[in-house]
Amino acid sequence: MKLIDCPGIGPRPIGECVYxxxxxxxxxxxxxxxxxxxxxxxxxxxxxxxxPEWWFHRPSGTWFVAExxxxxxxxLTTYLYRPGxxxxxxxxxx
Amino acid sequence: xxxxxxxxxxxxxxPLKDRYDAVIIGAGGHGLAAAYHLAKDHGITDVAVLDxxxxxxxxxxxxxxxxxANYLTSExxxxxxxxxxxxxxxxxxLGLNLFYSARGHLTLxxxxxxxxVGKWRAEVNRHEGVESRFIGPSEVKELCPxxxxxxxxxxxxxxxxxxxxxxxxxxDAVAWGYARAAQRLGVAVHQRTAVTDILVERGRVIGVTTxxxxxxxxxxxxxxxxxxxxxxQMVGLxxxxxxxxxxxxxxxxxxxxxxxxxxxxxxHCYVSQDARGDLVLGASLDPYELHSQRSTLDFLEGLCxxxxxxxxFLGQVKINRQWAGMADMTPDFSPIMGVTPVEGFFLxxxxxxxxxxxxxxxxxxxxxxxxxxxxHELIEPFAIDRFERMLLVGEKGAASVxx
Numbered sequence: 001m002k003l004i005d006c007p008g009i010g011p012r013p014i015g016e017c018v019y020x021x022x023x024x025x026x027x028x029x030x031x032x033x034x035x036x037x038x039x040x041x042x043x044x045x046x047x048x049x050x051x052p053e054w055w056f057h058r059p060s061g062t063w064f065v066a067e068x069x070x071x072x073x074x075x076l077t078t079y080l081y082r083p084g085x086x087x088x089x090x091x092x093x094x
Numbered sequence: 095x096x097x098x099x100x101x102x103x104x105x106x107x108x109p110l111k112d113r114y115d116a117v118i119i120g121a122g123g124h125g126l127a128a129a130y131h132l133a134k135d136h137g138i139t140d141v142a143v144l145d146x147x148x149x150x151x152x153x154x155x156x157x158x159x160x161x162x163a164n165y166l167t168s169e170x171x172x173x174x175x176x177x178x179x180x181x182x183x184x185x186x187x188l189g190l191n192l193f194y195s196a197r198g199h200l201t202l203x204x205x206x207x208x209x210x211v212g213k214w215r216a217e218v219n220r221h222e223g224v225e226s227r228f229i230g231p232s233e234v235k236e237l238c239p240x241x242x243x244x245x246x247x248x249x250x251x252x253x254x255x256x257x258x259x260x261x262x263x264x265x266d267a268v269a270w271g272y273a274r275a276a277q278r279l280g281v282a283v284h285q286r287t288a289v290t291d292i293l294v295e296r297g298r299v300i301g302v303t304t305x306x307x308x309x310x311x312x313x314x315x316x317x318x319x320x321x322x323x324x325x326x327q328m329v330g331l332x333x334x335x336x337x338x339x340x341x342x343x344x345x346x347x348x349x350x351x352x353x354x355x356x357x358x359x360x361x362h363c364y365v366s367q368d369a370r371g372d373l374v375l376g377a378s379l380d381p382y383e384l385h386s387q388r389s390t391l392d393f394l395e396g397l398c399x400x401x402x403x404x405x406x407f408l409g410q411v412k413i414n415r416q417w418a419g420m421a422d423m424t425p426d427f428s429p430i431m432g433v434t435p436v437e438g439f440f441l442x443x444x445x446x447x448x449x450x451x452x453x454x455x456x457x458x459x460x461x462x463x464x465x466x467x468x469x470h471e472l473i474e475p476f477a478i479d480r481f482e483r484m485l486l487v488g489e490k491g492a493a494s495v496x497x
Contacts, residue, residue: 001392015392019382038482042334042425045323047385070337071385 020054127457139280150269199260320420
């Protein structure tokens with residue numbers, strides 16, 4: 001059983017969590033081109049490791065951020081989302 | 095008596111040249127089939143097929159070898175229907191026994207929603223000339239006497255979509271058959287030759303680089319399944335493809351008892367029995383993105399538990415091997431094929447969990463597309479620009495694999 005370190009709770013079986021996809025900055029739908037909008041709603045694979053991703057711990061109802069190495073199936077770090085933090089450079093949803 | 099020396103299937107290709115009319119990246123079934131059809135149908139024989147590993151070692155040799163055409167959309171049924179037609183004559187075409195065996199394919203329905211989708215698929219299939227019909231539990235039992243229709247009591251079988259042409263084949267033989275047939279027509283198959291970069295100048299392809307040197311070409315076909323994002327990155331192209339492992343396993347060999355191919359999306363389980371007697375088993379896609387071929391005990395436990403819901407008598411049977419392939423998934427469960435915004439760069443990708451059955455039709459349609467520079471009519475619905483045009487070809491309802 002693979003474990004993931006849930007922020008605030010500690011290590012939990014990864015099966016309790018749902019992968020929510022990469023953190024992306026939503027383009028302004030009023031000005032985005034069709035291609036930009038498609039790139040946001042249908043994001044492709046990021047080959048580089050350490051990209052911020054959304055994860056959801058079902059039993060506690062907590063959304064958090066994980067960074068992984070997807071070639072080794074390794075979880076590098078997990079943390080709670082904080083507006084204005086590093087992931088906001090490429091992420092942030094408001 | 096001395097047995098005659100075994101002839102190698104492939105002769106060594108000779109030195110890598112510095113120019114080809116076309117380069118195909120990926121010596122799996124799809125790439126090799128495209129090479130074969132380029133030579134056979136279009137007279138383009140100055141073709142190199144490059145692979146960083148060995149023939150058929152990627153997803154061609156990692157799938158569960160099921161062939162069927164019982165899809166949900168007209169576009170899908172026409173495309174996979176053409177593939178089944180080609181499959182039926184393929185052993186003769188390639189001069190190699192592919193152990194192609196039409197078994198009948200059962201997609202079990204355990205819920206009212208699944209009954210509705212099964213009937214919907216049957217209607218679309220018949221409209222497009224593909225043999226499929228929805229059958230009740232008693233007919234399921236006739237076709238598959240060992241099945242427990244109650245499934246342990248919690249998901250009883252309400253019926254099934256029955257697709258008589260559904261078949262299995264020996265997947266390694268498919269790769270080797272296409273490789274040999276292509277080579278006999280003049281195609282050079284270079285194994286252990288990685289493409290390290292794709293050279294693009296003013297929006298068009300001019301060549302590829304390999305550790306053995308640079309190759310000039312103005313046509314590159316990328317047929318690399320789960321490695322597609324790395325290759326599209328080389329030409330600066332983005333696609334909606336994400337990569338998830340898809341795991342599978344085989345049991346020890348048993349006496350023949352299972353004729354049909356049995357699929358249950360609700361139970362995340364599909365099973366067939368191959369010519370050697372092994373049960374070939376698959377389940378669901380891994381739930382988060384990975385660029386890895388690792389397999390897990392979680393998968394094996396879940397799959398075997400559900401297999402026992404369907405076939406409780408298998409309790410003492412052992413699993414021999416398990417493995418995984420990297421599935422290049424798309425948002426609508428249809429492939430991404432054909433020309434791209436980079437002139438001379440062609441994609442045969444987005445094959446996710448559904449690529450093996452399409453091998454012959456991909457060869458035929460991608461060869462025509464590479465030869466003419468415009469998409470073959472059967473693959474027009476699968477063009478790369480369909481996402482920004484919001485013209486998706488939704489096939490999730492026809493997927494065997496749980497997602």
